[in-house]
Amino acid sequence: MRSLLIRCYPARWRARYGDEFEAILVERPLGPFDIADILLGALDAQLRLRGRRATTEHERGFTMTLRIGGFAAILGAALLTTSIVLGIGVVGSVEPVVPGILLAVGSLALLVALTGLSAFQARVHPILSWAGVAVTALGAIVAIVGIVGIVGMQLFRDGYWNVMTMGVTATFVGSTLFAIATYRTAALSRGAALLLGVASVMTIVAGFGLGPIPLGVTSIAFALGWFVLGIHAVRVDRPATA
Amino acid sequence: MEPKPPEFGRFAEPSLLILTSLSDGPKHGYAIMQDVEQGTGRPMGAGTLYAALVRLEEQGLVEPLTPVDRRRPYRLTAIGASNLAEQLRGLSDFALQGLRQLGETQP
Numbered sequence: 001m002r003s004l005l006i007r008c009y010p011a012r013w014r015a016r017y018g019d020e021f022e023a024i025l026v027e028r029p030l031g032p033f034d035i036a037d038i039l040l041g042a043l044d045a046q047l048r049l050r051g052r053r054a055t056t057e058h059e060r061g062f063t064m065t066l067r068i069g070g071f072a073a074i075l076g077a078a079l080l081t082t083s084i085v086l087g088i089g090v091v092g093s094v095e096p097v098v099p100g101i102l103l104a105v106g107s108l109a110l111l112v113a114l115t116g117l118s119a120f121q122a123r124v125h126p127i128l129s130w131a132g133v134a135v136t137a138l139g140a141i142v143a144i145v146g147i148v149g150i151v152g153m154q155l156f157r158d159g160y161w162n163v164m165t166m167g168v169t170a171t172f173v174g175s176t177l178f179a180i181a182t183y184r185t186a187a188l189s190r191g192a193a194l195l196l197g198v199a200s201v202m203t204i205v206a207g208f209g210l211g212p213i214p215l216g217v218t219s220i221a222f223a224l225g226w227f228v229l230g231i232h233a234v235r236v237d238r239p240a241t242a
Numbered sequence: 243m244e245p246k247p248p249e250f251g252r253f254a255e256p257s258l259l260i261l262t263s264l265s266d267g268p269k270h271g272y273a274i275m276q277d278v279e280q281g282t283g284r285p286m287g288a289g290t291l292y293a294a295l296v297r298l299e300e301q302g303l304v305e306p307l308t309p310v311d312r313r314r315p316y317r318l319t320a321i322g323a324s325n326l327a328e329q330l331r332g333l334s335d336f337a338l339q340g341l342r343q344l345g346e347t348q349p
Contacts, residue, residue, distance in 0.1 A: 020309060021292055023271075023272070024291075028272075037287025037290055038287065038289040041293045042289065
């Protein structure tokens with residue numbers, strides 16, 4: 001009877017408390033009150049452990065990074081696309097500073113997206129995921145140094161231009177690594193990951209002399225890849241699987 | 243910001259009784275049950291005891307010690323002692339207010 005009652009508790013509970021619980025049951029004869037109380041206790045333990053599996057703090061944390069990453073990806077993609085459209089003058093002339101600001105804020109949002117979504121995916125491919133974040137973050141810092149140098153310095157502008165180009169290229173390399181991790185993890189859209197990866201590589205190629213139109217097209221494809229990944233991240237609320 | 247006091251739902255009363263029982267030293271489960279029954283005149287079932295004990299352990303209010311012959315003693319932690327004192331002060335204030343309302347206390 002005792003072992004039957006103890007078996008009503010979840011295995012994890014029994015592994016921790018089973019021995020000492022049985023020792024108590026041995027100490028005194030079991031009446032109807034005790035049996036009913038133990039069965040209610042077993043039900044409570046079953047419900048508690050089941051509920052905990054579904055909503056552990058750990059899982060909630062990952063869901064939060066997924067949502068933040070998703071919204072940041074959508075925002076960043078929208079700002080990047082707007083910046084490109086304004087920058088190439090499709091909708092008339094605007095102050096050059098406007099697309100510049102949109103590009104800066106959009107890039108920052110994409111950096112947040114990359115970090116949030118990588119935190120979610122790092123459970124499956126930690127090295128690849130965090131390498132993508134590290135390379136992109138390093139590239140962003142180098143690019144900022146280059147931009148500050150170009151704007152603020154009268155001398156060595158060509159040198160700062162090269163620094164900025166290296167930084168921007170590194171951010172696209174980081175995005176490519178992130179796209180590979182996303183494709184391999186398969187927690188988000190593999191199609192969007194493929195689009196982002198191909199667009200990142202093509203943007204690097206276009207940046208080295210293919211002209212503004214191909215660069216604009218590949219950049220918009222890059223933004224589209226982020227946008228679709230962001231939509232998936234916001235809608236998908238499930239743990240990553242290999 | 244002050245930490246949120248732990249919530250035990252329908253195990254609040256058993257939890258308070260267990261904490262009170264452990265306030266004079268570590269006890270194993272069966273000793274707690276006997277202590278509670280002696281103090282309140284009502285038995286506490288093993289199912290209720292462990293449902294409350296698990297919650298108290300998770301909240302860090304009690305901690306398990308090394309088992310002796312399969313009986314594992316538990317002891318009050320510093321947080322547990324402070325939580326118990328706070329709960330007892332609250333109950334004491336409540337009881338005094340009730341007695342005052344009944345006119346059974348000296349002014």
